[in-house]
Amino acid sequence: MPKHNVAVVGIGQTKFRSKRRDVNIPEMIYEAVKMALDDAQMEPKDVDAILIGNMDHFEGINFSEMWCGIDAAPGYLKPVVKIATGGTTGSSLGICGYYNVASGIYKNILVVGWEKLNEGGATTGIITAFDPVWERPSLAGALGPLALMANIYAARYGITSEQAAKVTVKNRSNAANNPFAHIQMPDITLEDVMNSQMISYPLRLHDCCPQSEGACAVIYANEEETKKITDNPAWFKGVSTAHYYTFGCDDLMFDLPTAAIASKKIYKKLGIKDPVKDLDVAEIYEPTSWSELSWTESLGFCGKGEGGKLLDEGITQMTGELPVNPSGGVLSTNPIGATALVRFAEAAIQVMGRGGKRQIPDVETAMGMGFGGSLWTELAILGKDPKPLR
């Protein structure tokens, strides 16, 4: 049991873009951190500790917490810890931040995730994250295995390319309402997606997430601190993590076992019986359009093979019973080390009612998901209060 309830009290994110050549890494991190501090009306001196994360090999750097985390994060004279867990880097940051405050170690903490993907190459960087002997020689970064997954998923359940393309249309239409989202295609059509270049069969260009540059910073506080900072926080109700075996090929990635295990655990803990009814919005980690269809199944939003039907029925649309990715999701914005933290931040924004044009009305409970690492899933459920639903 947590000793303290934990709330999100400040959020900052840069406007994500393909390239931020106008700034170096610390300059980019500073933008998000300054926004979060201003949002919480805090000064660096008010912050107890810093968690910072990215995937260094994507930029070909190392030990970046030293030269990016001290001045800009702001870690000067404070505890600074670096977290790097692949695609889940942002959610690992988000969950570790929660543990640090919930346990009573710190009364508040600032977490910041970032990536500057066009300074290196995501595919090359991802290959170096895998076993040098067994996996590197044929691995094509994340998209090759995700294409295999899409292909198997389609064959197993008769999911069509058109159903997958509808996910991109939904998410990128949503991104047009999000001033921070990278890909802006407000008039995107099904044909745009289905006629885009074949990247790795059956994935077309617009079935895939982009490579983005940017940073996201979130400030957490315990109950006592939160009262001093804001009367509109987003409270953590719970977090959940599940890891899987060693190699990328140890699972087929549809019917994602870690998503099923992590979600069952957190739903049970919070008394969630039907996530579609009990959650008001979900920000899930969908590196491809096909992943969203499949993983809404794994998260229990519908039965196996029904991800396409869930979308077709409009349930995951902005006006549906459980809108998924009103921010535009990973399909619109993917600064890897920040991506999953953006999911948590966007869930908090929805709870706070600060989503502007992407706001879902009357959000009481929101879920954020991270995916990555070795096929693993991390979840956080936030709400207007820290209590379980039942």
Next chain:
Amino acid sequence: MGKKEKEFQIKWKTDLPYRYSIGKLAVKYFEELKNKKIMGSKCPKCDKRYMPPRAVCANCFIEMTVEDMIEFSPKGTLVGFTVVNYPFIDPNTGGMRPFPYGYGIFKLDGADTYMMHFVDETDHTKFKIGQRVEAVFKEKTEGDIYDIPYFRLIKEEEE
């Protein structure tokens, strides 16, 4: 931003060599690969058969030793496929990975886990999930990962 801003660039090229310890099981694997045999690991407790081999069964937290290794058939079943059709730098060579290339996930006969590798086919319509595949060995094996440069799709009439 409107007008194009002037970019200031500093360019350099980096060569970063690494040497990895591959582990006892991989040593055995590559020794036997030279004899055109494919060796995986087997859990002494739950009998799960792993390919690629590894040192610990995650489920049992039991060490799988070289003595526990077993031979797998070079033949297996295609579980999924794609044709990779995008450019990227291969960290193993420092150059661009040639593309397009066929890429599959298979289950070798007798294995409980999947493995991924190149397939010598770049037309995605030629693949069929569930079809038979076979590891193709180089004529002169050297005991390295490229001794099996790719898998081939076994045509139905061959079976």
